[in-house]
Amino acid sequence: MMMNRRDVLKTAGLVLGYTLTAGTAAAVLGGCSADATPGWSPSFLTADQAKVINGMAEVIIPGTDKMPGAKDVNIAKFIDETYMYYKTPEQQQSLNDDFKAFAEEHDFGAMKDGEKMAFIKSELEKGSKFVKTVYEQSVTGFCTSEKGSKEVLVFDPIPGSQKGCIPLEEVGGIWAI
C-alpha cells in the first residue's frame, strides 16, 4: 500500500492530466447518469469512506433536472486526489481521525434519504469538523470539475475581448474561471 502510494506520488509532477469520462447527454438530461468514473478505486480513502463521501456530496449538490450534480462528477475521487497529492501528512492524518470519530457516532449509509439533508445541516451548524470538510470539499470539487464548470457555471475558455461593466444577464451566471 505504502509503496503503491509513493509510486503514484512520483508521477504527480507530470503535467499530463486525465479526462473525466463524460456521461452521455441523455443521462445528464434525464437526471441520472452512469458511474461518472467507471473502474475507479480510491488510493488515499478506503472504499467505504469514498461511499460515505459520495453519499453526502449527492445530498449537498443534488443537481436539477437540467443541471448535473455531485453524482455526475465523483466527489470522492476529487477528495481522494486532494488528500493524496496536496495535503501534508498531518492534514491527511487529521482527516482520517475525523472520519473515524464521525463513523463511530453515525452510520450515514444507513440513514433514510429523507433524513440526510437535515442531518448534514445540523452537523454543519454544530460545527462538525468532518462534515464541514466534506461540505467544503464537495462544493469545491464540483465547481472545479468539467461538468460543474461547463453546465452549472459559465465557462468561456477564450473570451477574446474584455468588457469592464456589462449587464449580468449577458453572462447569465457565475464565471467558472
Place this chain on the structure above:
Amino acid sequence: MYFNSKGDEEVTYDAIVVGSGISGGWAAKELAEKGLKTIVLERGRKVEHIVDYTTASMEKWDFKGNTERPTQEQLKDYEVQARSGYTVNQGHSHWFVKDTEHPFVEVKPFNWMRGYHLGGRSITWGRQSYRLSEMDFEANAKDGTAVDWPIRYADMKPWYDYVETHIGVSGQNEGLAQLPDGKYLPPMEMNCVEQKFKKGVAGNFGGRMVTMGRTAHLTGQLSHNKTSKRGQCQFRNRCMRGCPYGAYFSSLSSTLPVAEQTGNLTIVCNSIVAGVIYDPETNKAKGVRVIDALTKETREVYAKIIFLNASAIATASILLNSKSERFPNGLGNDSGELGHNIMDHHLGVGARGEFEGFQDKYYKGRRPNGVYVPRFRNIDNASMRKDYIRGFGYQGGASREGWYKVVKEMKLGKELMESLQTPGYWTMGIMGFGECLPDHRNKMFLDEDNLDPFGMPMIHIDAEWQENELIMRNDMATSAAEMLEAAGAKNVSTYETINNNDKKNRAMGIGIHEMGTARMGRDPKTSVLNKYNQIHACQNVYITDGAAMTSAGCQNPSLTYMALTARAADHAVSELKKMNL
C-alpha cells in the same frame, strides 16, 4: 569581421550577451539589428515559443484534484520559489528554478525568485510597465541618499518611447509628473466598482488618480511588423504559463525573433557564464568563461563588447567572480559597491473592502491586469511626509465573488443549485508597491570556500527591509483603507505581511524586483557603472539589467531595464564604430 585571431574564430563574436531574459533579449535584438555578430549565452534550457508552453491550454480538471496548485512532492524542490504563494504550481513551476538544484545562502531570509531557461523571467513576469519620472531620477540627489543617478528623464524618454513602441503596452496617458505618459495601445476597461472607486478617490482626495494598469499586452495593432509572433490578447489570464498567442511581451515573442531574423544571432543554451576575462594589456574585457551546465566542461568565448544581463544578483556574482590583478575584488569593483545596495519593492500591504450595489452588473474577459494608483506622497509641497521619504503606488482590482460564496453561505441542496446561478457581492482590494532605498548594508557576496553544484562560489545574500520602508508601510495600509472607505466600501480591512520577522516569505526579494548591485553613478569611487552603463574602468562591459539601478522608484522596473539596454546598445555600437572600444 571583428575576429581577434584566426584560431579563435568560431568562439569569437562582435558581442556577447549574457542571459536571454527581459534585458538580454533587448541587448540581443539591438546589437544584432545594428549588424553585430552577437552570441547569447543562456544558462538554462532552450525553450521554443508556443511549442513549449505545454500547460497553456490546460483547464483545472486536467490536473489531479482539479487544481494546478503545487503537490506536496513538488514543494520539496521549491522551498524559496514557493514562498510567493503563486509562482510555483503545476501550470508554471517549470519556469522557476528548483532550489534544490540552484542553492544560495540566505544570510538573512531573501526571496530570490528566478527561472533559468531561454527567455528568463520574461515568460513569467507580471507585465506591468511604468516609466520612472524626473522625480525618481532626481530623488537621490535631492534627499541625499546614496549617489545621484548620472542620467535624467530626458535621457531616457526617447528610449522609453522606443521600447514601448516595439513591445506594445496597453495603458492610458494621464499627464502626471510622477508617472510620465507613454506610447500606449488602448487601455483595458475598468469594471463598475473600479470606476466608482476612481471617482470616489478623485472626489475625496483632491483629484488623486486611479488609472488603468499599464501592461505589455497587445490590445491593438503594433505600429511595426518586425515579428510575426505577436497576436492580440484573448483575455484568458494564463499568461504565466506562456501565451500561445504571443500577446504579451516576452523575449521569445518580441525581441529574440527580431534578433534572429537579422542572421547575426547565435544562441547557445546551457551555458553558465562564470566570469569575465580581463585583458590587462588593453584594459578591456576580452571574453567570458563558460561552464557547460550539462557536462560542467569549461570554455571561453570572445568578443569586442560584453553585455551582462543575467539579472541583478547573477550579474553581480559574475563580476565578483572575475578577479584579476587589476581587479582583485571583482571586475569593476574599484568602489567597493559591487554587490551592495540591493533594492526591491516592498509589497504585501494594503486593504480590501466590499461594495454594495451593482448586483445587476458583471464583466467579461479575464483581464490580465488591474487598476493602478500612481504615487501621491512626497511629490509636491502639499504631499510631503515627515515620517518617511519617497512613496508608493497601488495595484488592485474589484471582482464579484464567484462560486465559493455558497460555502460561506452554507447553502445545501436545491438552495445551493440556485445560489450557483448568481455571482456574489463585489469586493475590491489594493496592494501597495513601495520604494526601497539603496542601502550599503544590503549586500550579496561570494564564498569561495563553498562552491555550488556547478563549481561557482556560493552566492550569499545579506539584506533586509530598512527603516524607511517599514515606516512607509503604515501609511500604505492606512491610505488604502481611507481610499476604499471614501469610495463607499464597507467592511474595510487592512493587511500587513512584512512587519513580522518570522515571516520569511515576506522578506526582501518578495517583490521579485531585486536590483542595484552594480549601480550607475557619476563618480567611479562610489559607483560601478557610468551613464551609459559601462563599467567605469572597463568600458567594453555594459550592464543593463537591474544591477544598474541607482534608485528603485516604486514603479515595476523592467521597462526601465529595457530602455537602459536599448540606449546602452546604441552607445556601444556608435563607440565601436568610432573605434573607441
